[in-house]
Amino acid sequence: MKSKITLKELAKLLNVSVSTVSKALHESPEISPKTAQRVKELAKLHNYRPNPVAVNLKKSKTGTLGVVIPNISNSFFARVLSGMEDEAQKNGQQVITYISNESLEKEKQICDMLTSGFVDGVLIAVSEETQKKKDYDHLHALLEYDIPVVVYDRINLGLPTDKIGVDDEKSFFEAANYFISKGITRIGLASGIHHVGIGQLRIKGYQKAMAEQKETFLATSTKPMQLKDKIKALIMDTKVDALLCTDFESAIMTSRVAYEENIKIPEDLKLIGYMSKDVAGFLSPSLSYIEQHPQELGNMAVQILNNRVSGKYESGKFVEEIIATTLVHLESSRL
């Protein structure tokens, strides 16, 4: 039940002043080696740790980063968080997690409280609802309070912040081209996120690749059952040979339709989706997917934020990093 010892107590025990103790522990050249030695020994003995709250108050910072996550059950975001935590740890920073649940209201609450100064900077993936309603006032509020913001993953929203995202457009351009290069041209696309930025980019990539084909085939809906029906139509009526899925939901819906209609993957239908490695690899058949490297994204997001905080970037000029995706072929795209 030893309670934390303070500088003051240490000073009393040593019969020196608080300043001396503090300096000694900070390797200040002002302090004589002998005193420094004594201080450090006693500090070690009592396992002295500076009170982080006091240090932060003194330094006018918090030592913490705020991460706003739209949906933690999405393993992409879970991994991004892991990458952030990892990098923060290296810098002795703490990560405070806020979950918006894709809700504008919740996101506003979070940003509002963040303006009080709980964190040194904010990492945010803007919620779907926010994107739909294009209401970014709460984010601007953060900026007005001079709190550095890094927008991650969902970046093409025109916000005046540093950004780090994934090469969404290129990923689907390449995926579609992969099939085309193999002579498969009846390629469809399924999406449950066609209304948000990253969905639009993926669709754009697909369309660019399909530019020279006669037709494109889209199945899009935010409503699961409608999406399922449209996917079914694409497979059974339009008879596409391959399908690109922009998100987990559409990929899983496609597998479901194939299962119910006895369509063989990859024999009758080839599939590439966006999902996390461990889900993709475990499905039967395993699902070819686009690896987004979430861990690295999280790492870099924190680096960018810290560069901004420490003034390494020119103010008024924003950094935009794009992480290259990797197309991983598992069973579902086998030719």
Place this chain on the structure above:
Amino acid sequence: MKSKITLKELAKLLNVSVSTVSKALHESPEISPKTAQRVKELAKLHNYRPNPVAVNLKKSKTGTLGVVIPNISNSFFARVLSGMEDEAQKNGQQVITYISNESLEKEKQICDMLTSGFVDGVLIAVSEETQKKKDYDHLHALLEYDIPVVVYDRINLGLPTDKIGVDDEKSFFEAANYFISKGITRIGLASGIHHVGIGQLRIKGYQKAMAEQKETFLATSTKPMQLKDKIKALIMDTKVDALLCTDFESAIMTSRVAYEENIKIPEDLKLIGYMSKDVAGFLSPSLSYIEQHPQELGNMAVQILNNRVSGKYESGKFVEEIIATTLVHLESSRL
């Protein structure tokens, strides 16, 4: 670019003392209604927010909770975190996330830093490695520093802390009994986590239910490929009619074996596993699962911690809450 206004600045603008401003903003009865009014108006105008770091220093607390998560990609833990964040939010607390990656070393580092006083309390699910090596010194260190600890999910480790977990034993007792009651008695169990506490409890529940049967059938291994082989043997040679899987990995391995060997689920083999709702429901066939209510677990974990912090529990006596699981039948257990 408005930077945060402080109490002192507010006081100067109003020509009153800092104490008066502080009291006025705290609805102190000492302050005249007129002054209170003036203060509040100006505070609102400047959008004054007390600096949380200063408030915390004054109150000798941090206003934050530390959550240690073994594996954030496991959607169970992601949801638990979400439940914690939710409850913390209600109390105006911040959640700091630490990820141990099932590593004892990392867990030690985390606990060590936590003793410095970054948080008011800790919520932890002990890593697998820690359980295997039974090295709990770092957790005892936390307790010695008088930092309240709540152990969640992985609770049967004999630690002197408050606990909240899931009714692991009963869940599998009921799952096995479900099949037995329907006349299916060749029930096997597959596990990749038989070496950790929760795995052992699930196996125990299964064995209790099977007490009156001639035989039990186990496939256990921490090595994926070995596990797969053993599961295959259980299905193809031992010819079990139903399989209970203690974890995601064994469930997914089982689906995989069925896929490769052309075993029909549920016709030839019935399956119940532990996994999250949205994965279970999306598989083809959908997989019957045991719902653990992670969100509620997270909620309650924070409540317990806060009760402990605020002294609502008798010291030296520990609370142990168990959340009842729900067996959800989807396609894979259809009779």
Place this chain on the structure above:
DNA sequence: CTGAAAGCGCTTACAG
């Protein structure tokens, strides 16, 4: 080389 003092931004017991 050491220490007293000021200060980070607050809260609150105490004096007037």
Place this chain on the structure above:
DNA sequence: CTGAAAGCGCTTACAG
């Protein structure tokens, strides 16, 4: 009803 003072636990410019 208002304000000066002390203090939360630290750091650091300054004096000696």
